[in-house]
Amino acid sequence: MNRRLAALATTALLLAGCGVPAEQTPRELPPSRGLSEPSEPAGPAEPQRSEGTVAQPIYFVRNDKLVAVIRRIHTPATVDDLRQALHAGPTDAEEDADITSVLTGTLTITGIRISGTRATVEVIDNLTDINRTDKILAFGQIVCTLTSRPKVTTVTFLRNGQPLDIPRGDGSLSGQPATAEHYRALIAPA
Helix, strand or coil: CHHHHHHHHHHHHHHHCCCCCCCCCCCCCCCCHHHCCCCCCCCCCCCCCCCCEEEEEEEEEECCEEEEEEEEEECCCCHHHHHHHHHHCCCHHHHHCCCECCCCCCEEEEEEEEECCEEEEEEEECHHHCCHHHHHHHHHHHHHHHHCCCCCCEEEEEECCEECCEECCCCCEECCCECHHHHHHHECCC
16 A cells, blocks of 8 residues: 555656646647748649559460469559550469460550540550451450459550450450450450
8 A cells, every 4th residue: 555655646746846837727829849830832742652562463365365363563553553564474484384465566555544434545556467366365465454453344445546446255346345244255264
């Protein structure tokens, strides 16, 4: 009990000696230096990328089928991150597992714009030099990769700013927005 009384007495002495006099009415205090306004206005905030990565499927090709390869991409992943991953192609280890890309040398993505749930992809192509199956797989790689991104459900294509008819998984040509479902028959089972 004596220890408890000693602790209470010490606490009371410390509080009494803290140097702040008791006042009966509140008063306004001047702002502290740490809370004052900055001397010059801050510029526009730079977009910040949060730390960490997210698992992002990137579609490549093996045995004439689309295969999803999981890549770790900085979060939040941008459409430019996806474009770069597609253009970079498979890693050495993925190539050792017979994974390729039909985009290399055939289709170059020059821009991707997202509006609502639609991605619009501007391309330069050399598609006259490849067979029809590779054309289908090239567009399938892009469509399936972009629609694996949250909130993107459809993809349209432009060449020289003009709508481009693209081959679907069944070989038909269409200028309508494409979905991963259009290439479902070409996606290899996981």
